[in-house]
Amino acid sequence: MTNKELANLIFPNITKTVEDYEKMYPTRDLKEGAVVTRYAPSPTGFVHIGNLLQAVMARKVATQTEGVFFLRIEDTDQERLVENGITNIIRDLNNFNITFDEGMLNETDEKGNYGPYIQSKRKEIYQTFAKELIEKGLAYPCFYTKEELEEIREVQEASKERIGCYGKYAKYRDLPNEMIAEKIENGESYIIRLKSPGNFDKKVIINDLIRGKIEIPENDLDIVIIKKDGLPTYHFAHLVDDHLMKTTHVIRGDEWVSSLPIHVQLFEVFGFKAPKYAHLSPLMKMDGDKKRKISKRKDPEAAVNFYHEVGIPEEAVLLYLMTVANSNFEAWLDANPNGSIDDFNFDFKKVSASGALFDLEKMRNISKNFISRLKAIDVYDRTLTYAKEFDTEFASILEKYKEYSISIFNIEREQKKPRKDYATFKDVKGEVWYMYDEYFTGELNYEYGKINEKEEIQKILSTYFNKYYDVNDDKDTWFNKIKELSSELGYCPDMKEYKVNPDAYKGNVADISTVIRVAVTTKSQTPDLYEILRLLGVDRIKNRISKI
Numbered sequence: 001m002t003n004k005e006l007a008n009l010i011f012p013n014i015t016k017t018v019e020d021y022e023k024m025y026p027t028r029d030l031k032e033g034a035v036v037t038r039y040a041p042s043p044t045g046f047v048h049i050g051n052l053l054q055a056v057m058a059r060k061v062a063t064q065t066e067g068v069f070f071l072r073i074e075d076t077d078q079e080r081l082v083e084n085g086i087t088n089i090i091r092d093l094n095n096f097n098i099t100f101d102e103g104m105l106n107e108t109d110e111k112g113n114y115g116p117y118i119q120s121k122r123k124e125i126y127q128t129f130a131k132e133l134i135e136k137g138l139a140y141p142c143f144y145t146k147e148e149l150e151e152i153r154e155v156q157e158a159s160k161e162r163i164g165c166y167g168k169y170a171k172y173r174d175l176p177n178e179m180i181a182e183k184i185e186n187g188e189s190y191i192i193r194l195k196s197p198g199n200f201d202k203k204v205i206i207n208d209l210i211r212g213k214i215e216i217p218e219n220d221l222d223i224v225i226i227k228k229d230g231l232p233t234y235h236f237a238h239l240v241d242d243h244l245m246k247t248t249h250v251i252r253g254d255e256w257v258s259s260l261p262i263h264v265q266l267f268e269v270f271g272f273k274a275p276k277y278a279h280l281s282p283l284m285k286m287d288g289d290k291k292r293k294i295s296k297r298k299d300p301e302a303a304v305n306f307y308h309e310v311g312i313p314e315e316a317v318l319l320y321l322m323t324v325a326n327s328n329f330e331a332w333l334d335a336n337p338n339g340s341i342d343d344f345n346f347d348f349k350k351v352s353a354s355g356a357l358f359d360l361e362k363m364r365n366i367s368k369n370f371i372s373r374l375k376a377i378d379v380y381d382r383t384l385t386y387a388k389e390f391d392t393e394f395a396s397i398l399e400k401y402k403e404y405s406i407s408i409f410n411i412e413r414e415q416k417k418p419r420k421d422y423a424t425f426k427d428v429k430g431e432v433w434y435m436y437d438e439y440f441t442g443e444l445n446y447e448y449g450k451i452n453e454k455e456e457i458q459k460i461l462s463t464y465f466n467k468y469y470d471v472n473d474d475k476d477t478w479f480n481k482i483k484e485l486s487s488e489l490g491y492c493p494d495m496k497e498y499k500v501n502p503d504a505y506k507g508n509v510a511d512i513s514t515v516i517r518v519a520v521t522t523k524s525q526t527p528d529l530y531e532i533l534r535l536l537g538v539d540r541i542k543n544r545i546s547k548i
Helices: 003-010 018-024 049-064 085-094 119-135 146-158 177-185 234-244 254-270 305-310 314-325 329-335 360-372 376-390 392-400 402-409 427-435 454-468 475-488 495-500 509-521 529-545
Strands: 036-039 068-071 102-104 139-142 191-194 203-208 212-217 224-226 249-253 276-280 284-287 290-293
Touching (some): 003 119, 036 249, 049 249, 049 276, 049 314, 119 139, 119 191, 119 224, 139 177, 191 254, 203 254, 203 276, 224 234, 234 254, 249 254, 305 314, 314 329, 314 360, 376 392, 376 402, 376 427, 392 402, 402 427, 402 529, 427 509, 427 529, 454 475, 454 509, 509 529
Parallel strands (some): 036 068, 249 276
Antiparallel strands (some): 139 191, 203 212
8 A cells, every 4th residue: 555545545535735735825925024923822711921922022023024913723722722712812912902914803703815813724734734744654643542652651751761652662653554554444543643754863953033042852753743633733733834824933932942843843844944933931920039930820910811900001011021022122111201112123132031020010110101191081081991891980980070080180290200190090099089079978097197186287277278278379379378377377388497497386388288188188198289179179178178
């Protein structure tokens, strides 16, 4: 029996050839140097922050070279799939404005000319490539049972040999075609293995875009390429898909470094040009005094929907991830505080080969800076959107007092150094609640400082609001009246004078301001008091100080 006859016995319904698919997937019409890359997740759960980092890098390098960034769903491990897995992936990425030039749009629809973009729909394509390998004597059926493979593993472990199917352990590698055909016709279960041409004693050299020169032993394992269900393994699907889709760059986690000899060998077996590889180290986290990988199981911030739930704007997350991706991005951002990631030139040479330490506080600081530069109307809109999903009561208040709320968010905003009160949209309510009567009720915790005698507080408030306060005053007039009030009640109106002779006064003008501030907000630290008083208005202020 010839190899071709054996291939037809194994794949009787495969009528196309590899050459047919080469014609169906022509070379892309792109300018020289354009990068074609992909995000290729398995629909088995939520998107991990490390995966988002890979997607950010892949999209950036594609867009800055006028290339193509596509979404391919790798669902060949059917047992691990979750319901609506594709939808969840696309939703999580959409939350960060990660868009694709090609690929899946939802569970069923796609765009682009190089699909299907979901691997389970490409079964015949993989089998066509496997069939050609069998015809050339470069692949073979393997009939090992699960129990036999376990026995081989135990023997290899006991003798401290490499684990896998190679050498004397590749029992079916050179079985005559007639015997193979007999087993198949008898209904014996089998998978398809590559007949590896590699020599473990030789080295293969690969130039990784992040790690540089990698020297590693050639692959001599007869790896599985087609499983019992007819679907490919990751290794074989990677070869077929990235070749046909004309992928030029593969950005992935460093757990795949050990598989490089397999992947390079597969491309060589077919005579295809392999893509360039960039292996990214995992994000790390301090756990006590030790570093460990950020974990889906232990760390809520590992899931990208965490940032949506706490209200960190997607732009801030992406800005932070770019600081992780390129070591020079942070300096660039400092020099270009209003710049966009689109304006920055990503460089693989600036990616750290060691695992970056994930810093949530640093991300929050970047978020503070980002939110501080937003217009008040944008803060309002984004806070309302967040509140509608996570705090409907606050959302209804924001909608009820739209213009008032926008004015609150505009306090100390449109200036050279705007305030940075909010790291997340979840923080907003906790920073502005006192501006709304709906929350300024019941038992309130006043943060009085130096002046805390009730009679003195009431005297300061009654004197100020009955004698000095005028809602129409400009800011300079308002502050001068605070100074006049201070002098009248025995407090120093000038801070420099107070520092020179503190014992001559009951306190200073700042202490007077604090009493007024706390009386109308309960807090000793707030944005501009003049603006707060102006927005609250006389009636609301009188109602509040009556509670003292």
